[in-house]
Amino acid sequence: MTTPDTQTATEAQRRRTFAIIAHPDAGKTTLTEQLLLLGGAIQIAGAVRAKGERRRTRSDWMKIEQDRGISVATSVMTFEYAGQIFNLLDTPGHEDFSEDTYRTLSAVDAAVMVIDAAKGIEAQTRKLFEVCRLRDIPIVTFINKMDREAREPLELLDEIEKTLALDVTPATWPIGSGRQFSGVYDRQDATLRLLTEGGERDEKLEGPEDPRIDGLLPHGQGDLLREGIEVASMYNDFALDSFREGHLTPIYFGSALRGFGVKHLLDGLARYAPPPSARRADVRVVEPEEEKLSGFVFKIQANTDLNHRDRVAFLRICSGKLRKGARLKQVRTGKSIPVNAPLFFFAKERQVAEEAWPGDVVGIANHGVLRIGDTLTDGEELNFRGVPSFAPEILRRIRLDDPMLAKKLRKALDQLADEGVVQVFRPMDGSQPVVGVVGQLQLDVLSSRIQAEYGVQVGFEATSWSTMRWIATEDRVALDRFLRTAPSQMAEDHDNEPVAFFNSEWGRKRSEEEWPQLKFLALREQH
Numbered sequence: 001m002t003t004p005d006t007q008t009a010t011e012a013q014r015r016r017t018f019a020i021i022a023h024p025d026a027g028k029t030t031l032t033e034q035l036l037l038l039g040g041a042i043q044i045a046g047a048v049r050a051k052g053e054r055r056r057t058r059s060d061w062m063k064i065e066q067d068r069g070i071s072v073a074t075s076v077m078t079f080e081y082a083g084q085i086f087n088l089l090d091t092p093g094h095e096d097f098s099e100d101t102y103r104t105l106s107a108v109d110a111a112v113m114v115i116d117a118a119k120g121i122e123a124q125t126r127k128l129f130e131v132c133r134l135r136d137i138p139i140v141t142f143i144n145k146m147d148r149e150a151r152e153p154l155e156l157l158d159e160i161e162k163t164l165a166l167d168v169t170p171a172t173w174p175i176g177s178g179r180q181f182s183g184v185y186d187r188q189d190a191t192l193r194l195l196t197e198g199g200e201r202d203e204k205l206e207g208p209e210d211p212r213i214d215g216l217l218p219h220g221q222g223d224l225l226r227e228g229i230e231v232a233s234m235y236n237d238f239a240l241d242s243f244r245e246g247h248l249t250p251i252y253f254g255s256a257l258r259g260f261g262v263k264h265l266l267d268g269l270a271r272y273a274p275p276p277s278a279r280r281a282d283v284r285v286v287e288p289e290e291e292k293l294s295g296f297v298f299k300i301q302a303n304t305d306l307n308h309r310d311r312v313a314f315l316r317i318c319s320g321k322l323r324k325g326a327r328l329k330q331v332r333t334g335k336s337i338p339v340n341a342p343l344f345f346f347a348k349e350r351q352v353a354e355e356a357w358p359g360d361v362v363g364i365a366n367h368g369v370l371r372i373g374d375t376l377t378d379g380e381e382l383n384f385r386g387v388p389s390f391a392p393e394i395l396r397r398i399r400l401d402d403p404m405l406a407k408k409l410r411k412a413l414d415q416l417a418d419e420g421v422v423q424v425f426r427p428m429d430g431s432q433p434v435v436g437v438v439g440q441l442q443l444d445v446l447s448s449r450i451q452a453e454y455g456v457q458v459g460f461e462a463t464s465w466s467t468m469r470w471i472a473t474e475d476r477v478a479l480d481r482f483l484r485t486a487p488s489q490m491a492e493d494h495d496n497e498p499v500a501f502f503n504s505e506w507g508r509k510r511s512e513e514e515w516p517q518l519k520f521l522a523l524r525e526q527h
């Protein structure tokens with residue numbers, strides 16, 4: 001059942017699949033561009049943003065994000081560097097779309113954490129880091145904007161160690177900051193990388209005592225560097241095991257805007273980031289080099305091509321080789337899904353791939369058959385877990401002005417829930433559906449898409465609920481009794497799982513105490 005295949009093993013070993021986590025404005029977009037430039041996937045800086053803008057003007061609902069200057073859509077960018085294939089999974093910066101990011105993190109093997117050198121760890125960095133920690137995702141850190149006034153490197157490293165409880169090891173050490181920023185010292189190669197007009201230039205040194213240092217740096221910075229090197233040596237040495245277990249992060253300093261230090265970062269990723277590893281499914285552990293294909297859908301994107309009104313499901317391949325024209329089993333339904341034109345999302349254009357390997361992400365165009373969390377296999381009955389849903393704190397009841405359109409609304413909500421745009425709950429008393437979101441912006445996107453794509457006008461009404469929980473139990477009798485206590489506060493989610501709404505934390509705790517046979521879950525892993 002689990003025959004290994006040599007070519008699959010070789011191809012899997014070359015893959016590095018990662019995401020960038022950052023607080024908005026830390027420089028994720030700028031860094032992405034620089035990485036793509038180094039990987040030869042784009043020719044000029046500014047291309048990623050420009051592409052985003054062009055795409056956004058193409059549909060009504062995307063106008064919202066244009067108006068608010070944020071990016072709702074996420075995508076996958078593939079490039080080659082140092083003999084490896086990198087798959088960079090983009091994540092939306094706006095926190096209202098954080099669920100999208102959490103789901104994307106379930107599909108990566110490593111992450112780059114971008115920190116603004118003047119601001120240090122910010123709220124969103126911290127949240128995203130916690131999600132990485134839940135999954136023991138190894139993290140490479142890039143301290144960005146060194147060309148601006150920055151905090152002392154020591155202070156930044158301390159903050160990472162203390163607030164994230166993560167060991168750090170400076171791979172490079174910066175020399176000055178702001179106008180005085182001259183470059184970094186690469187501790188592993190004893191090389192001075194100097195900031196130049198066009199980017200960077202390397203000077204190989206004999207070691208930290210090399211007398212050439214003073215001649216290469218502006219007056220006074222030689223001493224600063226020697227001091228820095230000494231401080232850096234007090235940190236742990238890099239240890240691959242600790243890094244891959246998610247306990248230790250190598251730190252690179254640079255300026256994405258000036259194209260400085262990004263090559264160091266990419267070399268670090270090429271050297272240290274892990275290839276796809278074994279993944280746990282419900283019935284067994286799946287090894288990437290297995291001959292048979294398996295993978296899971298972590299994201300659905302609608303309207304990638306308005307002419308075709310298509311929906312693209314993003315499949316992360318966990319094992320085996322995907323061939324164009326293959327038929328895969330959708331384990332949830334048992335259906336056979338044809339994959340006639342798997343799409344690679346190169347930054348330039350969408351391209352039809354002939355084959356894809358473990359670690360790769362391919363787009364599968366479909367008309368609403370695939371949903372987030374779906375496992376696809378070559379026929380085996382197994383399910384990957386781990387694409388998370390979090391209990392939303394904003395719960396609104398849908399208001400439908402024209403009752404004749406109820407059926408259309410149902411279809412719209414089903415499809416949008418498949419895509420993970422919102423969570424939809426159907427109250428057991430038969431009243432109008434309730435939607436759960438992380439932020440207001442999601443509601444705006446929801447109503448404008450329902451209007452634009454299904455021709456249904458909806459509004460949202462406040463509810464008195466402040467939270468919800470999934471109810472898990474083996475005890476059917478207790479569950480039935482509980483659900484009957486207050487049918488108007490009970491509902492089914494998109495997968496027909498029971499949920500309960502609560503007005504307050506106090507109410508939730510009371511239910512937990514009164515119903516010890518039931519588990520009230522704030523997080524659910526989709527299947």
Ligand code: G4P
Pocket residue numbers: 022023024025026027028029030031093144145146147148254255256257258
């Ligand atoms: P994000 O995706 O994480 O939200 O950040 P983004 O790359 O859009 O960067 C946010 C702002 O920070 C941008 O400026 C960008 O030019 C700037 N920036 C990014 N990296 C660096 C860096 O290394 N040094 C300096 N000095 N600035 C950097 P903006 O004015 O908001 O946007 P724009 O008008 O330049 O596009």
